[in-house]
Amino acid sequence: MLRNLKLVVVLMVFSLTFPLFAQGQSDTAPQKEIELRWASIWVGNDSKAPAVEALVADYNAKNAGKIKVVVEPQPDYNAYEQKVRTSLAAGQAPADIFTIKFNPTTATFYGSKLLMDFSTTMDSDWKATFDAGSLQQSTVDGMLKSLPMETAILPLWYNMDAFNKAGVTTLPKTLDEMFADFDKVKAIGMAPTSQMTGDTNAWTSMIWFSHFAVAFGGTDVWSKPFTDPAFVQAATLIKKMITEYSTADAVGLGAGGSGGHFLAGRTAVFSNGPWYAGRADLAATPFFSSIKIAGLPAAGPTTDFMISRLQANICAASSKDKAKEAAILDFMKYLTSPASITKIAETSGAMFAIKTDYVPKQELQKQFYTAANSAKTTAFDLEAAMGSEVTLEFAQQLGALALGKITPEEFCSLVDRKIER
Amino acid sequence: MKSKQTPTWIILNILKWVLLITLLAVAVLPVVWLLISSLRTNLELQVSPFGWPEKFQWKNYLTALSMASLPRLLLNSVVVAASAVIVNTIVTAMGSFILSREQFKGRDVIYTILTAGVLVPVISFMVPYFSLITKTGLYNHLSALVLVYTAVNIPVSIFLVTAFMKSIPKELEEASIIDGCGFFRRFSQIILPLSRSGLVTAATFCFIYSWNEFVMAMLLTSSIESRTIQLGIKFFTSQFITDYSSMYAAVIITIIPSVGGYIFLHDKIIGGLTAGGVKG
Numbered sequence: 001m002l003r004n005l006k007l008v009v010v011l012m013v014f015s016l017t018f019p020l021f022a023q024g025q026s027d028t029a030p031q032k033e034i035e036l037r038w039a040s041i042w043v044g045n046d047s048k049a050p051a052v053e054a055l056v057a058d059y060n061a062k063n064a065g066k067i068k069v070v071v072e073p074q075p076d077y078n079a080y081e082q083k084v085r086t087s088l089a090a091g092q093a094p095a096d097i098f099t100i101k102f103n104p105t106t107a108t109f110y111g112s113k114l115l116m117d118f119s120t121t122m123d124s125d126w127k128a129t130f131d132a133g134s135l136q137q138s139t140v141d142g143m144l145k146s147l148p149m150e151t152a153i154l155p156l157w158y159n160m161d162a163f164n165k166a167g168v169t170t171l172p173k174t175l176d177e178m179f180a181d182f183d184k185v186k187a188i189g190m191a192p193t194s195q196m197t198g199d200t201n202a203w204t205s206m207i208w209f210s211h212f213a214v215a216f217g218g219t220d221v222w223s224k225p226f227t228d229p230a231f232v233q234a235a236t237l238i239k240k241m242i243t244e245y246s247t248a249d250a251v252g253l254g255a256g257g258s259g260g261h262f263l264a265g266r267t268a269v270f271s272n273g274p275w276y277a278g279r280a281d282l283a284a285t286p287f288f289s290s291i292k293i294a295g296l297p298a299a300g301p302t303t304d305f306m307i308s309r310l311q312a313n314i315c316a317a318s319s320k321d322k323a324k325e326a327a328i329l330d331f332m333k334y335l336t337s338p339a340s341i342t343k344i345a346e347t348s349g350a351m352f353a354i355k356t357d358y359v360p361k362q363e364l365q366k367q368f369y370t371a372a373n374s375a376k377t378t379a380f381d382l383e384a385a386m387g388s389e390v391t392l393e394f395a396q397q398l399g400a401l402a403l404g405k406i407t408p409e410e411f412c413s414l415v416d417r418k419i420e421r
Numbered sequence: 422m423k424s425k426q427t428p429t430w431i432i433l434n435i436l437k438w439v440l441l442i443t444l445l446a447v448a449v450l451p452v453v454w455l456l457i458s459s460l461r462t463n464l465e466l467q468v469s470p471f472g473w474p475e476k477f478q479w480k481n482y483l484t485a486l487s488m489a490s491l492p493r494l495l496l497n498s499v500v501v502a503a504s505a506v507i508v509n510t511i512v513t514a515m516g517s518f519i520l521s522r523e524q525f526k527g528r529d530v531i532y533t534i535l536t537a538g539v540l541v542p543v544i545s546f547m548v549p550y551f552s553l554i555t556k557t558g559l560y561n562h563l564s565a566l567v568l569v570y571t572a573v574n575i576p577v578s579i580f581l582v583t584a585f586m587k588s589i590p591k592e593l594e595e596a597s598i599i600d601g602c603g604f605f606r607r608f609s610q611i612i613l614p615l616s617r618s619g620l621v622t623a624a625t626f627c628f629i630y631s632w633n634e635f636v637m638a639m640l641l642t643s644s645i646e647s648r649t650i651q652l653g654i655k656f657f658t659s660q661f662i663t664d665y666s667s668m669y670a671a672v673i674i675t676i677i678p679s680v681g682g683y684i685f686l687h688d689k690i691i692g693g694l695t696a697g698g699v700k701g
Contacts, residue, residue, distance in 0.1 A: 044658075075653075075658060080639070086547045260466075260467035260470075281462075
C-alpha cells in the first residue's frame with residue numbers, strides 16, 4: 001500500500017511540475033510589439049559578436065514598443081547549417097532573420113517560398129550601398145533571396161621572419177621563384193607551408209588548389225568540367241605542396257592543426273581569410289609584425305587575381321503579415337547600413353559587401369583591404385563555387401592523391417562525378 | 422604442494438596486466454589530456470598539444486561558466502534528463518510488463534515494432550520531429566526535448582526491461598494471484614520491485630543519452646532558457662575560431678554529473694545488464 005502511495009505521489013509531482021517547462025511561445029495575448037527572431041551566428045567568441053550585440057540593443061532601444069529583435073545564438077556552425085536545411089525541408093523558416101553561406105548548395109534554398117525576395121522590395125538607394133558584384137553573385141534566376149553581407153579574400157600569408165632566416169627578403173613573383181624560396185626554407189629545417197586534407201573541406205589546401213586552378217584556367221574555371229587540364233595541373237601542384245613542401249602530418253590534418261603549425265612557427269606560409277588576422281594568439285606570436293599578405297605568384301595565364309567568397313549572406317522569412325514584413329525590412333536596412341557595417345568592421349576586422357569608407361588601423365587587416373582593392377579581378381574558391389558536397393569529395397580524395405593511391409587525372413575524375421549538371 | 426607459479430602462469434599473468442594497463446591507458450589518458458588541456462592557454466595548445474601548462478589557467482573554468490551561461494544550461498540539462506528518465510521509466514515499466522507477462526494477440530508484433538526502433542538512426546527523425554514539435558507549439562520548450570528523448574529511448578528501454586521481466590519466475594506472480602493480487606498490484610508490488618535493476622539500467626542509458634544529446638537540442642531550441650549543456654560546450658566554437666581551452670573546461674564540467682552518476686549506480690547497471698541476459 002505504501003509503495004502504491006509512493007508511486008501516486010511521484011506521478012502527482014511530475015504532473016504538477018510538467019507545466020513549468022512551458023515557457024516563451026505560449027503567450028497568446030495580442031502583442032503590439034513585433035518580435036523578430038534572428039538566428040545569429042555572430043555570437044560567443046566570434047569577433048563580430050560584441051558589435052552586433054550593441055547594434056541590436058541600440059535598434060531595440062530606438063524601436064521600443066514597436067519592434068524587438070531577439071537574437072537566438074547559434075553555436076557550432078555545421079550544426080546550424082543542418083538546422084537551416086532541416087527546417088526548410090520541414091516547410092518552416094529557421095527564424096525571421098538568418099544567415100547562410102552562399103554557394104550552389106544553399107542557392108537551392110532560393111526555390112523556397114519561405115524566403116523573402118529582396119529584388120521586389122529593395123529600393124535603389126539601399127541597393128546602391130551594396131557592392132554590385134556581390135549582389136549579382138547573390139541573385140539566382142532574378143531572385144535576390146539573400147543579401148550579401150560578409151565577404152572575404154583568401155590570400156597567402158608569409159612569415160617574413162622565417163623567410164629572412166632562410167635568406168629570402170622579398171615575396172616570390174613567379175611559381176619557380178616560390179619553389180626556390182621554399183627549398184631555402186626547407187634547408188633551415190622548417191616546413192614551407194601549412195597543408196591539410198582533413199575536415200569537410202581540406203580548408204588550407206583547398207585555398208591553395210583554388211589559386212592554382214584559377215591561375216591555369218581563368219576566373220571562369222569553375223564552369224569547366226573538373227577533368228579540364230587546369231584542374232589536373234592544379235591537382236599535380238597541390239600534391240607536390242603536400243608531399244614536398246608541408247609538414248609530415250598534412251594528410252588527415254584539420255584546420256586547427258594546420259593553423260597551429262603556422263602559429264607555432266613550424267611553417268612559413270599559410271592561407272586563410274581576414275578573420276584569422278584578429279586572433280589574439282596570432283598577435284602574441286613573435287613574427288606577427290612580419291606577416292605579409294599576397295596573392296599567388298604568377299603561375300599561369302591568369303595573374304593579379306584574388307580568391308574571394310561571399311562568407312555570409314543574410315536571409316529573411318517571407319511573411320503574409322505586412323507589418324512584420326515592414327519590420328524585417330526596417331531592421332535589415334539598419335543592419336546593412338554603412339554606419340552599422342563600419343561599427344562591425346571596426347571591432348572585427350571582417351570585410352563586407354556593403355560599401356563604407358572604413359580602413360582598418362591594424363597593419364595586417366589593412367593589408368587585406370589593400371590586397372582586395374589592388375587585385376585586378378576576383379574568383380570564388382572551390383567551396384564557394386562548387387558547393388559543400390563537391391568540396392567534401394575533394395577533401396576525401398585529396399588524402400588519396402597525396403598518398404599516391406590515385407593520379408591527379410583520377411583525382412579530378414572522382415571529384416567531377418560529384419558535380420551535378 | 423605444487424606451486425601455481427609456473428613459467429606459463431607468470432607469462433600469462435604479465436600479459437594479462439600489460440593488456441589491462443594498456444586498456445586502462447586508452448580509456449583514461451584522453452580524459453587526463455582533456456583535464457590538463459583545460460588548464461592551458463590556446464597558444465600553448467596550438468604550439469604543443471601534449472605539453473604541461475606553463476601556468477595553470479583556472480580562469481578557463483570561470484570563462485566556461487560565465488560566457489556560455491553554463492549554470493543555466495546545466496540546470497536545464499538536469500531537468501530535461503531527469504524528466505526524460507522519469508517518463509521513460511514509467512512508460513517502459515508499464516509497456517514491458519504487458520509485453521512480458523500478459524498473453525494477447527499481436528504481442529510479438531507490437532514488441533518487434535517497438536524494439537525495431539533501435540535500428541533506425543535518430544538523424545532520420547530530424548524532419549518529422551521538427552515538424553511535430555513546431556506544429557504542437559513546443560518549439561523552444563524544455564518539454565520538447567523531454568518528449569523526444571523519452572521517445573528515442575523507448576525501444577532500447579523496452580528491449581532491456583522486457584527481457585528482464587521475462588526472467589522473473591511465473592510462480593511468484595501465480596502465488597500473488599492466489600493471495601488475491603489484482604492486475605495493478607501484480608505490477609506495482611510484485612514485478613516492478615523485482616525489475617528494479619533492469620529499470621535502473623534502462624534509466625541510465627536514457628540519462629546518458631539525454632545528457633549527451635546535441636543534434637535534437639540544437640534543432641528544437643533557440644534560446645538559453647531552453648537549451649542544454651551540450652550546446653553550451655559548442656558556444657566556444659564560432660564559424661572560424663574555437664576557444665579550445667574554455668571548451669575543454671566546459672567539457673570537464675559537463676562530464677562530472679554523468680561520470681558521478683555512473684560511479685554511484687554502476688553496480689545496479691552492470692547487475693541489470695547481466696541479470697536481464699539470463700533465462701530464469
